[in-house]
Amino acid sequence: MNALPSASVPLSGAAARVNPLEVDRLSKSYGPVRALADVSFAVAPGQIVGLLGPNGAGKSTTMKAVLGLIRPDAGEIRVFGQNVREDPVSAKRRIGYVPESPSLYEFLTGAEYLDFVADMYAIPPEVRRDRIPQFLAGLELAGHENSLISGYSQGMKQKVALIAGLLHRPHLLVLDEPLNGLDPRSARVVKDLLRNLASADGVGVLFSTHVLEIAEAICDQVVILSRGTVLARDTVAALRDRAGLSGSGLEDVFLALTGTGDLSDVVAALSR
Amino acid sequence: MNLHRVRRLGSVLVASQLRSGRSSSDPKSVFGQPALIGVIDVVVFLIAFGLAELALGSVPIPPSVLASVVRAVLPYIPLIAVAAVLVAGVMFELTSTAKFSGSDSANWLPLTPEEYVAASSAAVAYTYSPAIAFFLGAILPFALVTGTFPAWIAALALSVVSLFEGAFVVEMVRSVTQRMSAVAAGRRGQVTLVLRAVLIVIIILSFQFAFNPVFLFGILQHSAALDLVTEVVPLFWSTQALTEWLAGAPALGLAFAGAEVGFVALLLVAAARLRQRFWVVTAGEVRLAPVRYASGHPVLRAFGLSPTEAAVVSKDLRGYVRRRELLPLLVIPVVLIIIVLVEGAAFGGVGLIVWIGWVSGFFALLLATTSVGQERRALQSLFAFPLTARDLLRAKIAGVLVPALVAATGTSVAVGLLFGLSALGVVGVVLLNAALSIVLGLWGLVFAGRYSDFQDRPRPQYLRPAAMLGAMGSGMFLLLVIVVPGALAIVEPVGPNVGWVLWTIGAIAVSGVLGLYWARAGFDRMLRELPF
Numbered sequence: 001m002n003a004l005p006s007a008s009v010p011l012s013g014a015a016a017r018v019n020p021l022e023v024d025r026l027s028k029s030y031g032p033v034r035a036l037a038d039v040s041f042a043v044a045p046g047q048i049v050g051l052l053g054p055n056g057a058g059k060s061t062t063m064k065a066v067l068g069l070i071r072p073d074a075g076e077i078r079v080f081g082q083n084v085r086e087d088p089v090s091a092k093r094r095i096g097y098v099p100e101s102p103s104l105y106e107f108l109t110g111a112e113y114l115d116f117v118a119d120m121y122a123i124p125p126e127v128r129r130d131r132i133p134q135f136l137a138g139l140e141l142a143g144h145e146n147s148l149i150s151g152y153s154q155g156m157k158q159k160v161a162l163i164a165g166l167l168h169r170p171h172l173l174v175l176d177e178p179l180n181g182l183d184p185r186s187a188r189v190v191k192d193l194l195r196n197l198a199s200a201d202g203v204g205v206l207f208s209t210h211v212l213e214i215a216e217a218i219c220d221q222v223v224i225l226s227r228g229t230v231l232a233r234d235t236v237a238a239l240r241d242r243a244g245l246s247g248s249g250l251e252d253v254f255l256a257l258t259g260t261g262d263l264s265d266v267v268a269a270l271s272r
Numbered sequence: 273m274n275l276h277r278v279r280r281l282g283s284v285l286v287a288s289q290l291r292s293g294r295s296s297s298d299p300k301s302v303f304g305q306p307a308l309i310g311v312i313d314v315v316v317f318l319i320a321f322g323l324a325e326l327a328l329g330s331v332p333i334p335p336s337v338l339a340s341v342v343r344a345v346l347p348y349i350p351l352i353a354v355a356a357v358l359v360a361g362v363m364f365e366l367t368s369t370a371k372f373s374g375s376d377s378a379n380w381l382p383l384t385p386e387e388y389v390a391a392s393s394a395a396v397a398y399t400y401s402p403a404i405a406f407f408l409g410a411i412l413p414f415a416l417v418t419g420t421f422p423a424w425i426a427a428l429a430l431s432v433v434s435l436f437e438g439a440f441v442v443e444m445v446r447s448v449t450q451r452m453s454a455v456a457a458g459r460r461g462q463v464t465l466v467l468r469a470v471l472i473v474i475i476i477l478s479f480q481f482a483f484n485p486v487f488l489f490g491i492l493q494h495s496a497a498l499d500l501v502t503e504v505v506p507l508f509w510s511t512q513a514l515t516e517w518l519a520g521a522p523a524l525g526l527a528f529a530g531a532e533v534g535f536v537a538l539l540l541v542a543a544a545r546l547r548q549r550f551w552v553v554t555a556g557e558v559r560l561a562p563v564r565y566a567s568g569h570p571v572l573r574a575f576g577l578s579p580t581e582a583a584v585v586s587k588d589l590r591g592y593v594r595r596r597e598l599l600p601l602l603v604i605p606v607v608l609i610i611i612v613l614v615e616g617a618a619f620g621g622v623g624l625i626v627w628i629g630w631v632s633g634f635f636a637l638l639l640a641t642t643s644v645g646q647e648r649r650a651l652q653s654l655f656a657f658p659l660t661a662r663d664l665l666r667a668k669i670a671g672v673l674v675p676a677l678v679a680a681t682g683t684s685v686a687v688g689l690l691f692g693l694s695a696l697g698v699v700g701v702v703l704l705n706a707a708l709s710i711v712l713g714l715w716g717l718v719f720a721g722r723y724s725d726f727q728d729r730p731r732p733q734y735l736r737p738a739a740m741l742g743a744m745g746s747g748m749f750l751l752l753v754i755v756v757p758g759a760l761a762i763v764e765p766v767g768p769n770v771g772w773v774l775w776t777i778g779a780i781a782v783s784g785v786l787g788l789y790w791a792r793a794g795f796d797r798m799l800r801e802l803p804f
Contacts (some may be wrong), residue, residue: 069655069802092658099656103649105587107594111563118565119583120657125566132565148558148594164653 020172020204026075036228043204050215051208053225059208096170102161106150121168135163154181175207216250281391313405320409350434350510356403357438385548393439404431430510440539447546506535584667605635622759629755632680632705633712637747640716645724645734661799672713680705700762714787719743721794
C-alpha cells in the first residue's frame, strides 16, 4: 500500500491548546424554514466529532456556516479562537473542507485541478510536486490524473475533493459525507488517515456521515442534530447509556433519539 | 407521438428557464409559471397594436403607402421569427451543460426522440414568441385598414411555423455539437480540445449561414438571381407565400405555405434522428499532457495579478476553450464580424466604426455577464478557498478582458485595414474599442456580481433573465453614448468634432469608474453568503 503524506503540520504551543472549532448558539433560517436553532458544540485539538442526523437536519448548513459560506442569523463560530465572520479568509486558510457533493471544475484534469487548489493556498511548487503524487498514489488515482475530471466516476471525484481538502496541511478538517462513493480500500485509507491526523498532529475533525458504523468506529464524540437543534452531544458509549440501550449499536441509539425507531409500519406500507 | 407527454415536458422545460435565480425562489410565484410568456405575448401584442393605432389615427397616410407598408413588413415576420430563435439559440439555447446531456431525466424516461425534440422545440418557440407578437401587433392596424386581414392570419400561422423551424435547427445544432464533444474521447493532448472547439464553432457558423436570414439576405443582395433564390431556398417560402398572397395569387401562396410546413416537418424528423444518434454521450476519458505542478502563470502575473488571481483567470480561459456550453459565446463576435464583412460596404466610415465598436463592447458585456454564473455549483469551492471579494473581482475582470481585448484589437485592425481606414484611424479604433471592452466588461460584472444564476438545470442560464435584459438594455445604451461620438471623433478629431473627443473621453472615464465601483460593491455582497 502506498503511504499517504502527512496532511498537516503538528500544532505546538498555545495553538495546540485552543479549540480548532467552537460553535456557539448558532441559528439560521431560510424564510419560514428554521435550519438551525441554538446549535452549540466544540471540536478540541486532536478530536474527531461526528455530526449525525436525518436528511435535512442541518448538518450541511452547520458545516457551510463554519466555512463562512452562509451567514448565520445569530451565534458565533470561532476557528482557533478567531471569529469566522471577522476574518473569514484567515479561517479558510486553516480549514480543509470537503463539501457534500463536490462540484469540481470538470473541464480540468485531476492534476490541473489540484495544481489550481495549490495556487489558491499558495503551496510552493516543490511541496506540491512532492505531495500531490503521493496523495494520488495513496488513493489509487495515479494514472488518471491527466484525464479530464468530466470522465471520472463519482468515487474518483470524491478522492480529488479529499486530496484538495488535505493538500494545504489544514489544522481543522470539515468533511461533509467524505466517504461518499469511495471503494472500501480508499474509505479505510481515509478513516485511518483521519485517526492519524487527529492523534499524531492534533488536527480537529468535524465530519458528517449517514454510515453510523463509521461514526461509531472513529468518532471521539458525536453531535446528533434533528430539525436544526442538537438532540445529543456526547461519546457513543455515554449516548448508549442515556438511551438505555447499552448493548446496542449507534444505529439503535440514533433511531431512538431521533424518534424514528419504529419503522415497521413504513416498511409494511411500502411493501404493499 | 404522445402529445400529452410533449406538452408536459415542454412545460417543465419552460418552467426550468423561468425559475432561474436562487434555489429558494418560490415556484408558485407568477413569474415562475409558463403561462407568463403567454401573458407577455398578449401584453406586447396589445402595446404594439395600440401604438400603431395611435400613429394611424394621428397622421393621415395615403392608402397606397399603407398597402406598401403591409407588403414591406408582413411577409418578413416569419423570417424575423427564424432569425430571433437562431440568434438567441446561439446565445442561450446551446449552452446546456454536458452534465445534463447525460443525466437529463428525459434520457431515461419513456420518451421517443420525436417527443423530446417536439417538446424542447415547443419550449424554445414559446419562449421567443414575444419577438413576433410585437411585429404582428404593430402591423395588424395596417392590415385591417388595407383589407389584408386574411393575409395577416396567414402571417400569424406561418410565423408560428417559422418559430418551430428555428427551434428544430437549434435542436439539430445541439445534437451535432454534442457529437463533437465526444470526438476527443480517448485522444491525448490540448490540440484535440482546440480541434473540438474549432469544429463546434464551424458547425454553429454553418447552421447560421444556412438558416439565418440576416446572413442569407446579405449574401443574396449581391446575387442577380435574388427572386429565383427566394423561391428555391426553403427558408424564404413563408415570405414567398405571403408575398404571393398579397399580390393576389392565393393558390401560389398556399403552395409555398404547404411546402414550408412540409419542410419544417422534415426538419423535425431530421432533428429527432440526430438526437437519437448523438445525444447521450458516454463520457470518454480525455487525457492531456502531464502537469508539472509549478504553475506560476508568469504571463498573467506580469499584468499585476497575484498567484491566486492568475490561477482563477487561467482556469476561466481554459474553460472557454474546453466547455461545450461556453463555446457559443466565442462564436458571437465571429458571427457579428461576418455581418460586418457581408454588409460592410453599406456602413460607410462612421457606421463601420460604430458597428465594430458595438461588436467589441457587446462581446465584452456578454463575457462579463456570464463570467460568474459559469462557475455553477463550483462557486462553492471558490467560497471555501481563502479568496477575498477583491481577489475574485480582479480575476474576473482579467478573465473577461483578456479575450475581449484580443478580439477588439484583432477586429479593429483587420476591419480597419480591410475597409481602408488610415493608420491614425486604425489606432483610434483600437483605442476606442479597447476602452469600450473595459467599460462594458465592468458594466457586465456589475450585473454578474448581483444576479448570476448558478443552478444546474436542463436549460442553464448564467444570469437571471430579467437581469440579462437589464444588462443588455443598459449596456447597449452605454455603448451608443460612447461609440457614436467616438466614431465621429475618430473620423474628424479636429475642428467642430473636438467636442466629441472630449465627450467620448469623459463618458469612458465616468462610466468606467462607476462600473468599477458598483462591480466592487456587488462582489463584496456576493461573497458574504453562498447564493445556493
